[in-house]
Amino acid sequence: MAHILVIRFSALGDVAMTIPVIYSLAVQYPQHEITVLSRGMLQPLFQGLPSNVNFVSADLTGEHKGLWGLNTLYSEVKRLHIDYVADFHNVLRTKYLRLRFRMAGVSVAFIDKGRKGKRKLVRRRNKVLENQKSSFRRYADVLEKLGFPVLLNFTSIYGEGKGDFSLIEPVTGPKNDGVKWIGIAPFAKHEGKVYPIELQEQVIAHFANCPDIKVFLFGGGAKEQAVFDSWMSKYPTVMSMIGKLNMNTELNLMSHLDVMLSMDSANMHLASLVNTPVVSVWGATHPYAGFMGWKQLPINAVQLDLPCRPCSVYGQKPCFRKDYACMRDIKPEQIIDKVEGMLLLSR
Known part of the structure; x- marks a missing residue:
């Protein structure tokens, strides 16, 4: 051994x-x-x-x-x-x-x-x-x-199943038949990886007004909490998960989502580890750099073809154009259509 x-x-x-x-x-x-x-x-x-x-x-x-x-x-x-x-x-x-x-x-x-x-x-x-x-x-x-070749064969940290729902139900409430759960993780470490908040809110508003959809917001920190609080005051059906779950229960919840909407950020990878499909939004970075989530498909990435992108492997470089057009020119409808397409596949 x-x-x-x-x-x-x-x-x-x-x-x-x-x-x-x-x-x-x-x-x-x-x-x-x-x-x-x-x-x-x-x-x-x-x-x-x-x-x-x-x-x-x-x-x-x-x-x-x-x-x-x-x-x-x-x-x-x-x-x-x-x-x-x-x-x-x-x-x-x-x-x-x-x-x-x-x-x-x-x-x-x-x-x-x-x-x-x-x-x-x-x-x-x-x-x-x-x-x-x-x-x-x-x-x-x-x-x-080192002499240990591996065939990459992984589905989820929960095997072929999902996390124990009883551990999250006191926070999330029951998942009723016919209701789809969407996770939205709108933030990332660098500006070049964040879809503008005012445009992101249009996406939130669309799904918050759908009676057969429940939206969970994922993030952390005081700044993000303030944004989430603002959204929840406008859209009562939206729930923020900040401070309500630890990493174990957050992964558990993600396993019960029908789709996760995420930037090129950690939440894309966490959802991937529990076999949840992800619609990912890319700006300064690009899936070609090798950081797409596990078994996530490029067709589910929302991105624009601009001659200046990608401009950064990790997204930390400031936009030389000064306008972050790679993110700002993505229309909310493009993201909404992609998420709704994924929801249809999950029915």
Whole structure:
């Protein structure tokens, strides 16, 4: 039996994209032990995985901060008798950790992020619009380098079913026959990935006025709460989930949605992990960069063909046009039509 350490820190969406790969590894190599090293707040993502998957929390802003903290973290993980290290992140912290392991005779491999192809995709002139390898495939490539090739075969953290509805019904109320549930996650970290709020409200208003549809809003933070409060005062049938659910119950609720409407953000990936179809809205970024949600179809992405897009892999660059036309020129009707098409398929 071998012990495989998988390292991935970073943002929620990036870590969520490891789940289909780690699940496939665990199922196809049940004789081996797998330990995931990530930020503690993300542990709920891994609770539905096979029993040979364990989790170790890294406190990168506290106990494991800086070089001294990384040495402490290495010492803690080394006691687990690791045989292989799969670095799914390949940043300064993980480079140092895998160096320590390699010096101790442990086999290591790390992700190729494909930066060259992504630079060509987002450069200002002479863009090369080629679909880059997905993050799922890049993670799997790391395991193959270590001698553990995997067939990516994952449906949901709930298997073929959904989460236990009794755990969320006190918050959501019952799901009545004939009523469709839509989740809407209108925010993202960067402006280039956010559909303008005044246009998003038109989408909200449309579905809030449908008697056979219930809308749940997903987000977090004081600014987002203020927007949600404003919408709920205008549209009483809309429910905000801020502060009402933890990550476990939020995933549970997402599994009972008929469709999720999300930006290129973590909520797209969370819904993907529970086998819920997603209509995703793309502005500065593009599905070609390799970050489309698990088994989500490009046909369900709402985006405009503009010569300037994509201009960013992660969406953090300011718009050089100053108008974010890639988002502002998307008509609410385009999004509404796409969501309604998905609802028809779910009937």
